[in-house]
Amino acid sequence: xxxxxxGIIVGSLRKDSFSKKVAQVVASFLPDNYEATxxxxxxxxxxxxxxxxxxxxxxxxxxxxEEIKNLDTYIFVTPEYxxxxxxxxxxxxxxxxxxxxxxxxxxxxxxVISVSPGITAxxxxxxxxxxxxxxxxxxxxxQPEAYxxxxxESLDNEGNLTKEHTLEYLKSITAAYVDWVSKFQK
Amino acid sequence: xxxxxxGIIVGSLRKDSFSKKVAQVVASFLPDNYEATxxxxxxxxxxxxxxxxxxxxxxxxxxxxEEIKNLDTYIFVTPEYxxxxxxxxxxxxxxxxxxxxxxxxxxxxxxVISVSPGITAxxxxxxxxxxxxxxxxxxxxxQPEAYxxxxxESLDNEGNLTKEHTLEYLKSITAAYVDWVSKFQK
Amino acid sequence: xxxxxxGIIVGSLRKDSFSKKVAQVVASFLPDNYEATxxxxxxxxxxxxxxxxxxxxxxxxxxxxEEIKNLDTYIFVTPEYxxxxxxxxxxxxxxxxxxxxxxxxxxxxxxVISVSPGITAxxxxxxxxxxxxxxxxxxxxxQPEAYxxxxxESLDNEGNLTKEHTLEYLKSITAAYVDWVSKFQK
Amino acid sequence: xxxxxxGIIVGSLRKDSFSKKVAQVVASFLPDNYEATxxxxxxxxxxxxxxxxxxxxxxxxxxxxEEIKNLDTYIFVTPEYxxxxxxxxxxxxxxxxxxxxxxxxxxxxxxVISVSPGITAxxxxxxxxxxxxxxxxxxxxxQPEAYxxxxxESLDNEGNLTKEHTLEYLKSITAAYVDWVSKFQK
Numbered sequence: 001x002x003x004x005x006x007g008i009i010v011g012s013l014r015k016d017s018f019s020k021k022v023a024q025v026v027a028s029f030l031p032d033n034y035e036a037t038x039x040x041x042x043x044x045x046x047x048x049x050x051x052x053x054x055x056x057x058x059x060x061x062x063x064x065x066e067e068i069k070n071l072d073t074y075i076f077v078t079p080e081y082x083x084x085x086x087x088x089x090x091x092x093x094x095x096x097x098x099x100x101x102x103x104x105x106x107x108x109x110x111x112v113i114s115v116s117p118g119i120t121a122x123x124x125x126x127x128x129x130x131x132x133x134x135x136x137x138x139x140x141x142x143q144p145e146a147y148x149x150x151x152x153e154s155l156d157n158e159g160n161l162t163k164e165h166t167l168e169y170l171k172s173i174t175a176a177y178v179d180w181v182s183k184f185q186k
Numbered sequence: 187x188x189x190x191x192x193g194i195i196v197g198s199l200r201k202d203s204f205s206k207k208v209a210q211v212v213a214s215f216l217p218d219n220y221e222a223t224x225x226x227x228x229x230x231x232x233x234x235x236x237x238x239x240x241x242x243x244x245x246x247x248x249x250x251x252e253e254i255k256n257l258d259t260y261i262f263v264t265p266e267y268x269x270x271x272x273x274x275x276x277x278x279x280x281x282x283x284x285x286x287x288x289x290x291x292x293x294x295x296x297x298v299i300s301v302s303p304g305i306t307a308x309x310x311x312x313x314x315x316x317x318x319x320x321x322x323x324x325x326x327x328x329q330p331e332a333y334x335x336x337x338x339e340s341l342d343n344e345g346n347l348t349k350e351h352t353l354e355y356l357k358s359i360t361a362a363y364v365d366w367v368s369k370f371q372k
Numbered sequence: 373x374x375x376x377x378x379g380i381i382v383g384s385l386r387k388d389s390f391s392k393k394v395a396q397v398v399a400s401f402l403p404d405n406y407e408a409t410x411x412x413x414x415x416x417x418x419x420x421x422x423x424x425x426x427x428x429x430x431x432x433x434x435x436x437x438e439e440i441k442n443l444d445t446y447i448f449v450t451p452e453y454x455x456x457x458x459x460x461x462x463x464x465x466x467x468x469x470x471x472x473x474x475x476x477x478x479x480x481x482x483x484v485i486s487v488s489p490g491i492t493a494x495x496x497x498x499x500x501x502x503x504x505x506x507x508x509x510x511x512x513x514x515q516p517e518a519y520x521x522x523x524x525e526s527l528d529n530e531g532n533l534t535k536e537h538t539l540e541y542l543k544s545i546t547a548a549y550v551d552w553v554s555k556f557q558k
Numbered sequence: 559x560x561x562x563x564x565g566i567i568v569g570s571l572r573k574d575s576f577s578k579k580v581a582q583v584v585a586s587f588l589p590d591n592y593e594a595t596x597x598x599x600x601x602x603x604x605x606x607x608x609x610x611x612x613x614x615x616x617x618x619x620x621x622x623x624e625e626i627k628n629l630d631t632y633i634f635v636t637p638e639y640x641x642x643x644x645x646x647x648x649x650x651x652x653x654x655x656x657x658x659x660x661x662x663x664x665x666x667x668x669x670v671i672s673v674s675p676g677i678t679a680x681x682x683x684x685x686x687x688x689x690x691x692x693x694x695x696x697x698x699x700x701q702p703e704a705y706x707x708x709x710x711e712s713l714d715n716e717g718n719l720t721k722e723h724t725l726e727y728l729k730s731i732t733a734a735y736v737d738w739v740s741k742f743q744k
Contacts, residue, residue, distance in 0.1 A: 046232070082321045094268055134515075135517065322700075469639075
């Protein structure tokens with residue numbers, strides 16, 4: 001049975017990113033037939049249509065588009081910045097949606113997890129991201145919507161995500177995601 | 187009477203940006219007591235909280251935050267990318283909202299204009315931007331919401347925005363904006 | 373081969389509703405193995421949780437919940453009211469989502485079509501509806517998002533939807549919807 | 559000095575509505591020059607444009623439009639239903655926005671408070687409501703956005719909202735609202 005290639009895309013560049021910790025836990029819960037890659041979005045030059053129009057497409061964009069094209073599915077784990085999507089994540093989405101007519105996100109299942117140190121649980125990022133994913137034609141898992149609020153309470157003194165309740169929640173999200181992906185496999 | 191310093195912020199880096207053309211027309215309609223600056227957001231390194239936390243804040247961020255702080259009001263003119271805000275604009279909003287507790291956008295009036303070559307007129311960018319501006323405490327003009335659809339039809343063969351109907355529309359938006367700003371002047 | 377029971381839900385009560393005309397055209401394009409029902413949402417008392425809590429659930433709610441439960445899939449065709457969902461449609465969604473834990477919309481594919489006499493094409497209704505459908509766990513078709521702007525231009529003098537271009541567009545949406553539903557059939 | 563007439567509009571019909579309790583506390587914190595009215599929205603027939611078009615406008619609509627027209631400002635306190643606005647509240651907003659060109663909400667300041675028994679604090683209702691209010695030209699207070707999560711923890715055994723922390727929060731929101739309204743008084 002062939003592997004399912006899942007790209008895990010984290011919406012924060014911070015070294016100690018809470019979202020990255022959550023993403024690592026989720027990755028650890030994926031079944032054996034999943035091959036998970038943490039996709040690096042830190043090095044993509046800011047989107048400017050002129051690059052493609054003038055034949056000066058950055059190498060990082062070309063490589064990134066190729067990487068996304070080769071994935072079977074995506075998991076987005078992201079904080080909220082000012083009630084919306086972090087720019088580094090929005091840039092990645094936009095870069096691989098272009099040039100016009102060559103959106104490589106299209107036609108694959110995905111999931112969104114939002115992570116927050118406060119209440120409201122990244123709701124603004126979660127649903128703005130869903131709106132963009134509707135345009136990109138990513139088949140986004142509806143339930144669970146996957147909100148993690150007060151994430152710091154789930155970390156131990158070393159900053160590791162160890163709280164049992166949160167681990168169980170992430171396990172259930174991962175299981176729902178795997179079930180969702182299975183709907184789109186022949 | 188002292189000048190009102192308005193920052194005009196364009197959400198596209200493209201040289202021939204439609205949004206820039208619209209912004210220039212709007213600027214030309216501002217009354218004499220307005221001093222308009224086109225704020226450059228093209229050179230801001232992508233937001234990463236580590237820079238501020240580790241004392242390595244980029245000079246471009248420091249200068250940009252200072253520039254925004256000294257403005258009295260803002261006009262955002264933006265395209266829509268994939269049903270949401272372009273990353274270059276979201277990055278500018280986020281950079282000047284930080285470090286935590288030092289949001290320099292706060293407490294000033296502003297307006298949003300969305301521009302699109304298609305139908306739907308940048309609605310997704312317009313309202314996602316409004317959601318972020320509510321968090322940043324920018325007093326955003328409600329009406330007119332200012333949608334420009336099918337913008338290419340407003341350009342002449344040289345690419346100049348000359349269509350009378352569109353100019354009149356932008357004149358009315360500018361007048362409404364000036365009226366809105368006047369509500370917040372002592 | 374058993375029939376696919378699709379409920380068509382129109383977000384306007386107006387006798388000459390544009391959305392209803394669009395819905396009828398879409399219904400006419402469905403393949404033979406689809407059995408379409410126009411679901412009546414006009415008679416549902418306004419949602420008030422007390423009715424269920426106090427054992428005074430209106431008969432119309434009980435019947436409606438049963439009707440939705442027996443459907444295999446949904447097509448929502450709706451105007452936009454004040455940049456969001458019409459109350460009659462939101463009420464129908466809420467009634468059949470309750471009592472708590474007994475959401476009968478869940479786990480079935482659906483599609484959204486927004487219709488407007490103006491520009492922006494009901495974008496606000498379209499995406500607010502999508503946000504609610506994510507919570508209700510309706511597997512909503514992502515592309516095409518299905519926007520109909522300037523709908524009056526698609527009608528002839530008798531008010532019939534006859535414009536060839538619009539009919540072709542609706543045919544393509546219907547085909548995409550049928551393809552989407554087929555992904556969830558065993 | 560003349561009174562400021564504020565309409566308090568609660569988005570839930572439930573007898574023991576949490577939102578109503580919050581609204582009552584907010585009303586108790588208003589200064590003496592405010593005259594607060596709890597606006598009844600429970601009896602408005604569901605919006606159907608035919609009523610106005612055919613000269614059969616319900617008396618409840620006529621009275622409600624007159625009541626809203628005579629207010630100086632609004633406070634909306636609402637739960638979230640399925641990630642969006644309750645239909646009873648959306649209906650009230652739509653009824654008083656019509657007939658076309660006779661929106662009586664326009665040009666007055668207002669505030670939004672969302673209330674939830676869970677996490678995420680009614681974020682979806684809060685911001686969908688803000689989007690509608692932008693179209694209705696209600697000058698909506700941006701900060702604080704006013705989210706009340708886990709509201710049951712703020713109630714005592716008799717169901718009264720007595721938790722000191724929450725009362726202080728509501729006092730600060732009310733003060734910010736009064737300050738916001740004062741910006742629009744001559």
